[in-house]
Amino acid sequence: ASLAVVSVIGMTCNSCVKSIEGTLSDMNAIKFIGVSLEKKQATVRYDSKEMTERDIVENIEDMGFDATILQTETN
Amino acid sequence: MKIIDKSFNFSKVYEFNVEMACDGCSGAVKRVLGRLSGTQVSSIDIDMEKQKVYVTTTLPSENILAKIIKTGKACSFVGERS
Numbered sequence: 058a059s060l061a062v063v064s065v066i067g068m069t070c071n072s073c074v075k076s077i078e079g080t081l082s083d084m085n086a087i088k089f090i091g092v093s094l095e096k097k098q099a100t101v102r103y104d105s106k107e108m109t110e111r112d113i114v115e116n117i118e119d120m121g122f123d124a125t126i127l128q129t130e131t132n
Numbered sequence: 133m134k135i136i137d138k139s140f141n142f143s144k145v146y147e148f149n150v151e152m153a154c155d156g157c158s159g160a161v162k163r164v165l166g167r168l169s170g171t172q173v174s175s176i177d178i179d180m181e182k183q184k185v186y187v188t189t190t191l192p193s194e195n196i197l198a199k200i201i202k203t204g205k206a207c208s209f210v211g212e213r214s
Contacts, residue, residue: 067163069156076157076204119202121160 058088059105059131061113067122068094077120084108084116098127105131143174143190147210150185150200152178157205161185164199186213 068074074092077099081090086107092099101113110126117124152158158178165176165187173196175188185207187196193209200207 067156067159069159070154072153073156073160080204119164119199121162121164121203123163 058102059110059129061101061103061110061126061130062128063099063101063110063113063117064125064127065092065097065099065117065122066124068092068097070094073122077117077122080120081113081116087113099124143188144193145186145188145213146193146196147213148185148187148197148200149183149208149210150178151206152180152183155180157203160203161200161205164203165196168196168199184210 065077068077071094074094077092078090081087081101086104087101088104089102090099099117103113110129114124114126150161152161158180161178162176165173168189168191172191173187173189177186178184185200189196197207197209
């Protein structure tokens, strides 16, 4: 699975964090997601055959936040 | 004589209940709907106490509701405000 670190701008409280974690973890292509309010980042482990980091950014932006890819590792 | 702005005469104001715990949540709703703005959405008003979102738009309410649902927040369509 690949790993992506995404900056997420616009989160101000824990319910924003929970809604992102909740919505993305429901997707079977996403194996793990950890969102840090303090660091304004999301760390996502995903199946790069089913999903690209572009999809991850789009999903987070659909939720009303601004997302940009900081780092990706595909192995 | 009342001047009616013909360019938006077919746009309607839709009322939605949206669960927003904090300003970040209302900001998220504004940002998502803001992306539609321009000719299709002319105004977005959010009432945090009543947990309401009022959207003036030419789009059907289903499109707006679909956008809000995607933000992961509990929401429902109330109706059209006259």
